[in-house]
Amino acid sequence: xxxxxxxxxxxxxxxxxxxxxxxxxxxxxxxxxxxxxxxxxxxxxxxxxxxxxxxxxxxxxxxxxxxxxxxxxxxxxxxxxxxxxxxxxxxxxxxxxxxxxxxxxxxxxxxxxxxxxxxxxxxxxxxxxxxxxxxxxxxxxxxxxxxxxxxxxxxxxxxxxxxxxxxxxxxxxxxxxxxxxxxxxxxxxxxxxxxxxxxxxxxxxxxxxxxxxxxxxxxxxxxxxxxxxxxxxxxxxxxxxxxxxxxxxxxxxxxxxxxxxxxxxxxxxxxxxxxxxxxxxxxxxxxxxxxxxxxxxxxxxxxxxxxxxxxxxxxxxxxxxxxxxxxxxxxxxxxxxxxxxxxxxxxxxxxxxxxxxxxxxxxxxxxxxxxxxxxxxxxxxxxxxxxxxxxxxxxxxxxxxxxxxxxxxxxxxxxxxxxxxxxxxxxxxxxxxxxxxxxxxxxxxxxxxxxxxxxxxxxxxxxxxxxxxxxxxxxxxxxxxxxxxxxxxxxxxxxxxxxxxxxxxxxxxxxxxxxxxxxxxxxxxxxxxxxxxxxxxxxxxxxxxxxxxxxxxxxxxxxxxxxxxxxxxxxxxxxxxxxxxxxxxxxxxxxxxxxxxxxxxxxxxxxxxxxxxxxxxxxxxxxxxxxxxxxxxxxxxxxxxxxxxxxxxxxxxxxxxxxxxxxx
Numbered sequence: 001x002x003x004x005x006x007x008x009x010x011x012x013x014x015x016x017x018x019x020x021x022x023x024x025x026x027x028x029x030x031x032x033x034x035x036x037x038x039x040x041x042x043x044x045x046x047x048x049x050x051x052x053x054x055x056x057x058x059x060x061x062x063x064x065x066x067x068x069x070x071x072x073x074x075x076x077x078x079x080x081x082x083x084x085x086x087x088x089x090x091x092x093x094x095x096x097x098x099x100x101x102x103x104x105x106x107x108x109x110x111x112x113x114x115x116x117x118x119x120x121x122x123x124x125x126x127x128x129x130x131x132x133x134x135x136x137x138x139x140x141x142x143x144x145x146x147x148x149x150x151x152x153x154x155x156x157x158x159x160x161x162x163x164x165x166x167x168x169x170x171x172x173x174x175x176x177x178x179x180x181x182x183x184x185x186x187x188x189x190x191x192x193x194x195x196x197x198x199x200x201x202x203x204x205x206x207x208x209x210x211x212x213x214x215x216x217x218x219x220x221x222x223x224x225x226x227x228x229x230x231x232x233x234x235x236x237x238x239x240x241x242x243x244x245x246x247x248x249x250x251x252x253x254x255x256x257x258x259x260x261x262x263x264x265x266x267x268x269x270x271x272x273x274x275x276x277x278x279x280x281x282x283x284x285x286x287x288x289x290x291x292x293x294x295x296x297x298x299x300x301x302x303x304x305x306x307x308x309x310x311x312x313x314x315x316x317x318x319x320x321x322x323x324x325x326x327x328x329x330x331x332x333x334x335x336x337x338x339x340x341x342x343x344x345x346x347x348x349x350x351x352x353x354x355x356x357x358x359x360x361x362x363x364x365x366x367x368x369x370x371x372x373x374x375x376x377x378x379x380x381x382x383x384x385x386x387x388x389x390x391x392x393x394x395x396x397x398x399x400x401x402x403x404x405x406x407x408x409x410x411x412x413x414x415x416x417x418x419x420x421x422x423x424x425x426x427x428x429x430x431x432x433x434x435x436x437x438x439x440x441x442x443x444x445x446x447x448x449x450x451x452x453x454x455x456x457x458x459x460x461x462x463x464x465x466x467x468x469x470x471x472x473x474x475x476x477x478x479x480x481x482x483x484x485x486x487x488x489x490x491x492x493x494x495x496x497x498x499x500x501x502x503x504x505x506x507x508x509x510x511x512x513x514x515x516x517x518x519x520x521x522x523x524x525x526x527x528x529x530x531x532x533x534x535x536x537x538x539x540x541x542x543x544x545x546x547x548x549x550x551x552x553x554x555x556x557x558x559x560x561x562x563x564x565x566x567x568x569x570x571x572x573x574x575x576x577x578x579x580x581x582x583x584x585x586x587x588x589x590x591x592x593x594x595x596x597x598x599x600x601x602x603x604x605x606x607x608x609x610x611x612x613x614x615x616x617x618x619x620x621x622x623x624x625x626x627x628x629x630x631x632x633x634x635x636x637x638x639x640x641x642x643x644x645x646x647x648x649x650x651x652x653x654x655x656x657x658x659x660x661x662x663x664x
Contacts, residue, residue, distance in 0.1 A: 003080040010069050010076070011172045015045060018072055025079055034082075037075050041068055063178075070138075070176035074098065077135050093293040094130025099139040107140075111147055111155070118152050119299050125158040126297035129165060133408050136170040138180045145183045148193055154299060157387050160196045161395070163187075164204075164424070165411045171423030181427070188428045198434030199385055201424075203273060203392040205441050205450075207412055210275045210396060217279035273385070275393050277334060278400075284337035285401050296398040300335040307339040328386040331393035425457045432462040443474055452478035469498035473505065485512040503532045510542065519546040537566055544576060553580040571597070571604035578612050582646040587619035607632065611639045615646045618656075627659055636660045 009018040019042055026035045045068055051058055058064075081096060088095050099107070107128075111121050125147060128140045144166070147159035167174070167184070174181045187193050289295050289306045298304070302311040330338065399410045430438070439454030455475040458465050466472065476491030489512045496505050510525035523546035530539040544559035557580050563573045574593050581590040594616050597605060605613075614629035630636055636657055643653060 003076050003083070006076045007073065007173075010073055010176075013069070015065070015069055015072065018076075019045065022072075022076065022079070025083075031079060031082065034075060034078055037071070041071055041075065044068060066176055066178060070173075073136070073173055073176060074138075081135065094127050094134075096131055096134035098135065098137050101139070104139045104143055107143055108146070111143065114152065114155075117301075118154050119301060121147075121150075121152070121155050122158055122299050123294050123297060125155065125162055127294065129158070129162040130293075130408070132162065132166045133169060133411065136166075136173055138177045141166055141180055142183060145180075145187050148187060148196075149190065153384055153387055154391075156193075157196065157200075157384065157391055160193060161200050161388075161391060163428075164197060164200050167427050168411070168424050169409070171427050174427060184427055194428075194431055194434065196384065196388070197428060198430050198437065199388050200392070201430070201434075201438050202441060203388050204412070205438060205445070205447075206273045207275060207392055207396050208414055208447065209445065210278050210412075213274060213276055214279040214282070217276070273389050275389075275396060277330065278393075278396070281330075281334040281337050282397070282401055284341055285333075285397070287337070287340045289336060289340060290333075290402075293402070293404070295336070296333055296402060297394055298332060298336070300332040304336075306336060307343070310339050310342060328390070331390040331397070333394045333397050422453070422457070425461070429461055432458070432465050435462060436465060443478070448478040448481040452482060467498070469495040469502075472498065473502075473508075477508065480508060480512055480515075485515040488512045489516075501528070501532075503529055506532070507539075514542070514546065517549070519549045522546050523550070537563055541572065541576075548576065548580065551583070553583045556580050557584075569600065571601050574601060575606075575609055575612065578609075578616065582612060582615055582619075585647050587616045587647070590616045591620065605632075607634065608639070608642075611636070611642065612646075615643055615648060619647055627656075627663060630656075630660050631663060633660075 006018050006021050009015075009021060019038075022038060025031055026038050044064070048058075048061060048064055048068075052061065077098060081098070085096060090097055097103075107124060110124050114121060125144070128144065131137065132140055141163065144159045144162050148156055148163060150156045150159065163184070174184070188197075295306075396412055399405050399408065399412055425435075435454060435458050439451055439458065442448075442451035442454060452475065455466075455471070455478060458471070466475075472491050472495035476488045476495060479485070479488035479491060489509060492505055492509050492512065496502070496509070499505075506525050506529040510522045510529060513519075513522035513525060523543055526539055526543040526546060530536065530543060533539065540559045540563055544556045544563070547553070547556035547559070557577065560573055560577045560580060563570065564577060567573055574597055578590045578593050578597070581587070581593075594613050597609060597613060610629045610632040614626040617623070617626035617629060633639070640653060643656075644650065648656070
């Protein structure tokens, strides 16, 4: 049996089944060093069961059982490491491992040794993160809980991110490690940690747009730049390129090509924390620097030997290097990529770049003076969120570009994120404000499955938040968009109870009742919506559609004639009128609309339209024309019921089908 199946049994609280499944591994001598632990677990559990069978009262029974499951999980992990990863060196950065108490003690010393900065502590936490994504280790998680309360922002952020990922992946194991679970719950009560965790989650949600942004850059914006000589050589286009000072010809091209709209969209997304530079920097990860795994997570440092010589001492000018150093736009990995690229440039090009930057220095300094004031005003919040964004982007690049990425379950996989959402929030409960923020972000991103999960967590953990009609509307819309009209109706009715007779509510209730084929109720809501917006012709059409499904064709025609007056060339309206008149057995009255369909709307005719038109021709004694129309159908027999409703008898239908077949 696979190790993951044993873990599943244990998580399902089936300890004896798991022990039985493990027994074949210890029947030989291959794993003799683990056999003692296995035997001790089996013997202890056997004694516990024996006492239970005899009715012995034991207040410690549940605690002992919980510890046994936890020990068995770790034993299974040790077996996994030996069985599946025998060739992985424990010294490799991020290698899967299970710490001893001595390992934890040594790591704690590294974590708190920040005399020469926090780089080593940051790299240690990232290494622990990679290891935890491959194998669960409660000792690593205990140390991360400690690190998450560090007064060093970069250390606390990385530890919080590591816990975020580890709880998502291994949260179903936590009940079997009570001391760790209690430590996490205490941590969740710390407001600073909770706020940081919320920001980490928001940044991971934003990262889900990175692939779409990267595709837009590669397939739309960059090719468009290369086609236009005025933009060649520009590494980036920003919103400043769209200012009033832009060359008119350039501006015209930007507008007509669609690039302007794309740039504005990307600029807005970037301001909200999206990663817009993945496409640019993904091509710059081939330097030897990135062959060392830890360098993908190294905090950017001007004193690092990799960028030696680019940052001269005492350089007070506003240089390109200083711009990179101060920038909150680029993540650490991309800053190294940029600097390594600069090192490849000839001196002449470097001097040209310096000159260009010098020419812009005064303007930049003036602009910077204004922004520095606002930055200093909210230094803590801005700094923390920038560091979070940068680190999550560093992680994103590793899990999408590094040659070992296939060894991991990517924490950026959308399905994995969705499946593990409940695990995270059941363990580390976010505040109502944070849950509302993450749920709203998913809703605005149109990720309705993920947003729906957020609303459900809000209902359970912060029910008072749902005393808001807008939230019930949004939740109902999520249910509607994910194919659950009954749940959507319940939510929308709660919204209606809080704020009655809102147009949006009426419209979507109508849509949901139509989807479940309760046309009478749907009609009622469409008519209520129509009374609020009488000029909305779409509502009239939907009301007519409901009446048609209710076989109230005379009433449907009242709406349809009104629509035909306002939209005489609408194929949907014309075909609906033909259908209603045929259902009322008034084929002569349909002649006008059939002619319109055959002439001005000929390109809009569908197969079922040919059936309708053919029936109208047949019923008005134009039988050859009818047969010509029916030639355009693949299988006339599938329309037997409809043609009978229009007035063609069963006997006639038999002969019609034979004639149709003979003519094909």
